[in-house]
Amino acid sequence: MLARTQDLLLEAQRQQKAIAAINAFNMETVQAAVHAAELSERPVIIALGERYLPTTRIEGFAAMVRAIAETASVPVSLHLDHAYEKSSIEQAIRCGFSSVMYDGSRYELEQNIAQTRAIVELAHAFDVAVEAEIGSVARGAHSDEEEGDGRLTSPADAKRFVAETGVDSLAAAIGTVHGMYTGTPNINLELLATLRDSLQVPLVLHGGSGTPEAIIAQTVLSGICKVNVNTEISLAAVDRLRRDAEPGSPQLHLSVITSGLEEAMIPVISKFIRLLGSPADALVVNP
Ligand code: 13P
16 A cells, blocks of 8 residues: 555654655666665655656556555655646546645745645645645756756745645755755755744755755754655666666666666665664764
8 A cells, every 4th residue: 555645754754854755757766766765664755757747657657656565565655746737736646646746936926825725725635745845946967857046945935835825745945956966065954944943844855866965964853854866866877877888798688777777776765765764873973
């Protein structure tokens, strides 16, 4: 059975831990995520981005994740990431996703509130939780996400946004980027603590890739309950692909290539899952 994302987030919030939301779009990414979660004995969220829907049969994807979740030794939930279209959210609800992200961050506050509220009404009628974004996460290197303008979340706007939309969790823009950083990360932990103190809903960190471990640990101890990871996993898999397909190397069967990709993704995913499951450990400086 699939776990409910909101249950995982509320439990993480109680424990001052966070759940990794791994961007997945095929069986290898799902298997790698679940394998890594089992190694760390931690729950995991499988996050399918709306941008992958044109190349993914969502019914088949959901059935596959459900089947894998049924045999997994840890809770696995299924989430729709960065949806801009109501039709994608309707599809996800029909397929049994327990949470969706509606991304209205490109709109002005009033319009973002109005559109997000309509999505919340729709989703809650089916007991599906909604994550939304206010402020905007910028795009760094190698990301597959849309360009954001890097506007940090205003605490006053966030308070109003949560109260008027009824969202279940909130993506806070505190300086992380989608993709790899091109300079030194500048993450506003004070802003995060202010948001945590004035909001009750679990907070979500987008742009996990490339963020120094100590900073991620601090964000979790300051209120982040879910961290999204995509690019760093993709980079590890593509590096492996390049090595396996180097000129002069023996021609490998596709099945060997795809299991190699999975093997390359597991350590990266494990790093995030372990870090989010015991953030205080990452802050201990070894002598
Ligand atoms: P990264 O690609 O930086 O890991 O960000 C992923 C993300 O936030 C997806 O919503």
